[in-house]
Amino acid sequence: MPQAPFRHPAWLIGPGLAAAGILLVMTVAGLAALFWQAPLPALAELWQQPYLRRVLTFTLWQATLSTLLSLAVGLAVAMALARRAVFPGRGLLLRLMELSLVLPTIVAVSGLIGVFGRQGWLTRLADGWLPGWNLYGLGGILLAHVFFNAPLAGRLLLQALESVPAPRRRIASQLGLRGRWLWLALDWPAIRRVLPGITALVFTLCFTSFAIIMTLGGGPASTTLEVAIYQSLRFEFDFGRAALLAVVQLALCGLLWLLLVRRAPTRGLAPDRRLPEPIRRPDQGGLRALRDRALLLVFSLFLVMPLAAVLIRGLPGLTGMFLQGGAPLATLWHATLRSFAIALPAGLMSVLAALCLLALGNRGGRYLAPLSPLTTAIPLMVPPIVLGTGLFLLLRPSLGDAAQGMALVALINGLMALPFVAQLLRGPLNSLDAASLRQADQLGLLGWYRWRWLYWPKLKQPLALALAYGIALSLGDFGVIALFGAPQEPTLPVLLFQQLGSYRTEQASGTALWLGLMLLLVFLSLGRLGQPKAGRPATTLSTTRVHHA
Amino acid sequence: MLDVRDLTFHYPGGARWQFQFTLAPGECLAVAGPSGSGKSTLMNLLAGFLTPDAGSIQWRGRELVGTPPWARPMTSVFQEHNLFEHLDVTTNLGLGMDPGLRLTARQRQRIADGLKALGLEGFGQRMPGDLSGGQRQRVAVLRALLRDQPILLLDEPLTGLDPEARALLRDLLLAQKAEGRLLVLASHDAEDRDVLADRLLPV
Numbered sequence: 189m190p191q192a193p194f195r196h197p198a199w200l201i202g203p204g205l206a207a208a209g210i211l212l213v214m215t216v217a218g219l220a221a222l223f224w225q226a227p228l229p230a231l232a233e234l235w236q237q238p239y240l241r242r243v244l245t246f247t248l249w250q251a252t253l254s255t256l257l258s259l260a261v262g263l264a265v266a267m268a269l270a271r272r273a274v275f276p277g278r279g280l281l282l283r284l285m286e287l288s289l290v291l292p293t294i295v296a297v298s299g300l301i302g303v304f305g306r307q308g309w310l311t312r313l314a315d316g317w318l319p320g321w322n323l324y325g326l327g328g329i330l331l332a333h334v335f336f337n338a339p340l341a342g343r344l345l346l347q348a349l350e351s352v353p354a355p356r357r358r359i360a361s362q363l364g365l366r367g368r369w370l371w372l373a374l375d376w377p378a379i380r381r382v383l384p385g386i387t388a389l390v391f392t393l394c395f396t397s398f399a400i401i402m403t404l405g406g407g408p409a410s411t412t413l414e415v416a417i418y419q420s421l422r423f424e425f426d427f428g429r430a431a432l433l434a435v436v437q438l439a440l441c442g443l444l445w446l447l448l449v450r451r452a453p454t455r456g457l458a459p460d461r462r463l464p465e466p467i468r469r470p471d472q473g474g475l476r477a478l479r480d481r482a483l484l485l486v487f488s489l490f491l492v493m494p495l496a497a498v499l500i501r502g503l504p505g506l507t508g509m510f511l512q513g514g515a516p517l518a519t520l521w522h523a524t525l526r527s528f529a530i531a532l533p534a535g536l537m538s539v540l541a542a543l544c545l546l547a548l549g550n551r552g553g554r555y556l557a558p559l560s561p562l563t564t565a566i567p568l569m570v571p572p573i574v575l576g577t578g579l580f581l582l583l584r585p586s587l588g589d590a591a592q593g594m595a596l597v598a599l600i601n602g603l604m605a606l607p608f609v610a611q612l613l614r615g616p617l618n619s620l621d622a623a624s625l626r627q628a629d630q631l632g633l634l635g636w637y638r639w640r641w642l643y644w645p646k647l648k649q650p651l652a653l654a655l656a657y658g659i660a661l662s663l664g665d666f667g668v669i670a671l672f673g674a675p676q677e678p679t680l681p682v683l684l685f686q687q688l689g690s691y692r693t694e695q696a697s698g699t700a701l702w703l704g705l706m707l708l709l710v711f712l713s714l715g716r717l718g719q720p721k722a723g724r725p726a727t728t729l730s731t732t733r734v735h736h737a
Numbered sequence: 738m739l740d741v742r743d744l745t746f747h748y749p750g751g752a753r754w755q756f757q758f759t760l761a762p763g764e765c766l767a768v769a770g771p772s773g774s775g776k777s778t779l780m781n782l783l784a785g786f787l788t789p790d791a792g793s794i795q796w797r798g799r800e801l802v803g804t805p806p807w808a809r810p811m812t813s814v815f816q817e818h819n820l821f822e823h824l825d826v827t828t829n830l831g832l833g834m835d836p837g838l839r840l841t842a843r844q845r846q847r848i849a850d851g852l853k854a855l856g857l858e859g860f861g862q863r864m865p866g867d868l869s870g871g872q873r874q875r876v877a878v879l880r881a882l883l884r885d886q887p888i889l890l891l892d893e894p895l896t897g898l899d900p901e902a903r904a905l906l907r908d909l910l911l912a913q914k915a916e917g918r919l920l921v922l923a924s925h926d927a928e929d930r931d932v933l934a935d936r937l938l939p940v
Contacts, residue, residue, distance in 0.1 A: 192836055193838065278820060329868070396782075438896045553896070557870060621818070623815070623817075623818030623819075624821060626784075626786055626806075626813075627818075627819065627820075627821065629785075629786070629805070629806040630784060630806045630807060630812060630813060631807065631832055631833055631836055631884075632786075632807035632836045633809075634807065634836070637836040637837055641821070641824065641836075642821065642830060645823045645824070646823065715807075
């Protein structure tokens with residue numbers, strides 16, 4: 189029997205070990221640099237400094253409020269969706285709720301400004317009804333956080349509600365349980381299991397939010413830890429303070445991770461295409477149905493309107509840029525190229541690292557396999573900006589030209605996408621059943637052949653989707669790039685931020701739309717790449733291609 | 738000669754089995770017993786999917802315990818799940834001959850001839866999911882035969898098939914015996930055992 193290339197078992201764990209090693213070294217080196225710049229005794233004095241106390245208090249306060257609001261909205265929407273398992277547009281609404289995972293924060297903010305800003309549609313519509321409303325400040329931060337996190341919480345809670353076994357749901361339906369009893373018998377037990385994890389996940393996301401605070405914060409009163417780190421590094425050149433803040437950020441996120449986030453249903457981070465078995469619930473008729481419909485309509489509008497604002501307000505700006513040409517168009521092109529120059533390697537890196545790490549998790553045995561979940565979860569434990577700060581401090585003297593900075597941004601962006609990408613690939617990679625593996629063993633489908641004939645056909649589409657997610661997350665990044673990027677050489681999100689900051693609203697709207705279109709392009713082209721060709725089964729052996737051995 | 742001696746195995750906290758038999762080329766050994774009696778365990782031990790606690794499996798004087806499944810002179814046909822569902826029939830068959838699928842013209846011709854002989858002409862591009870149970874099992878047996886291994890391990894290969902497919906596969910297996918292949922058959926069905934087997938191993 190011919191020997192399969194890469195058949196040695198070391199090929200299954202070697203690349204994963206290398207990837208885990210690089211990630212761990214990078215993390216440890218970054219964190220070591222932080223601790224070196226922020227010696228531990230200083231931490232004890234942290235609370236004595238009014239500035240730091242104010243920053244920390246506001247960070248916790250906005251994260252707590254955002255989490256509570258996101259969970260309340262998410263739960264109401266999840267319950268309404270669970271009660272209404274079938275209605276026209278349900279699938280579309282769920283897709284819309286997935287969008288919050290990839291929609292660049294800065295694009296969404298531009299849309300929110302178009303709806304809720306001073307000149308926004310709703311603000312003008314509610315003329316005088318909302319005295320004192322200002323999008324810039326705590327109100328805007330909360331609104332944007334709910335826009336991003338309520339759909340996430342809603343999807344995760346809906347998954348939990350739909351995971352209740354069908355027989356139990358049928359019995360509840362047969363018994364005619366309603367109101368409190370239905371909640372106690374069916375919904376609460378399902379939600380209770382996942383609620384702490386989801387709360388911690390949403391809290392972490394709000395706690396580490398950067399772009400929203402930068403754009404909608406509205407001034408020093410709304411400074412969070414992430415923004416304070418950025419300001420210390422970029423404007424005040426106070427590296428010690430940046431390191432100290434990053435250590436505090438790390439301690440809080442690490443603690444949250446250890447206590448709760450690791451138990452969060454992270455499968456919900458990836459899109460889910462399954463449909464639950466539609467079983468009629470006793471509480472889905474009457475007035476409740478009307479309320480559910482109204483809620484889902486308002487929620488859909490809440491998600492759609494900012495997107496529509498990006499489109500409608502962006503079209504004139506973008507067309508203007510293309511028609512007039514000149515410097516704005518050249519800047520847009522250069523920013524686009526720069527964005528892709530970072531996002532493509534970042535996406536590829538995250539997919540490759542995820543594959544290697546997942547293989548290590550499957551084949552690494554008792555001692556090496558645990559490295560896989562640990563390293564894929566690093567970005568959830570160590571916020572990218574914390575890691576970025578550490579690496580910035582470590583490499584500062586030698587970080588010379590812009591290309592080196594961009595390479596580092598790509599590396600951290602790739603790492604940032606790792607948990608999402610790994611989640612998308614984990615299922616398909618583990619979907620080979622015992623019978624197939626037994627057959628493969630007997631037929632000698634090892635190494636490259638096993639990948640070629642068994643894994644590749646199953647992974648082709650998920651890989652394309654995962655790559656699209658990896659690229660999209662990096663394309664929309666406005667965190668790490670703000671730290672390392674040069675303002676005169678912006679990526680698309682940085683350009684958008686600059687335009688928003690200098691009140692070039694028409695150009696900003698055009699750039700936001702352009703960034704959205706680039707994301708669409710990535711998903712459409714990679715989605716097409718992963719699909720089998722029409723009229724052909726998934727994998728075939730052509731009878732006309734004869735190889736003479 | 739296949740020589741199985743004191744081959745013992747136990748699942749953690751479960752029953753313990755011991756097998757012993759010899760088998761000459763052209764012979765068929767039927768392993769008989771109720772569900773859970775260890776028929777499939779013996780098949781998996783022979784194929785190398787399970788590692789025995791002790792004992793030996795010798796083929797022509799060569800020890801097979803410790804040899805990985807792909808290097809053993811045997812091929813298995815199970816009651817179901819014999820084919821890769823995402824690969825078409827020809828690819829499933831081709832992988833049995835060369836895991837790199839670099840097939841020679843002669844090998845391709847053998848696939849075509851085999852399909853024709855089993856009444857599956859024109860089925861090469863179909864996916865396993867588009868075939869009936871009998872057709873799938875015919876493809877599975879054909880792949881086992883195309884692998885040219887001297888020992889066939891048949892774990893309930895005819896269970897659940899319609900009479901026509903059953904008769905066709907029985908004839909095919911009898912022909913393999915006549916050619917000197919060695920068959921180990923695990924089957925609930927007394928008729929299959931009567932037709933195919935020379936000896937019985939109760940477990």
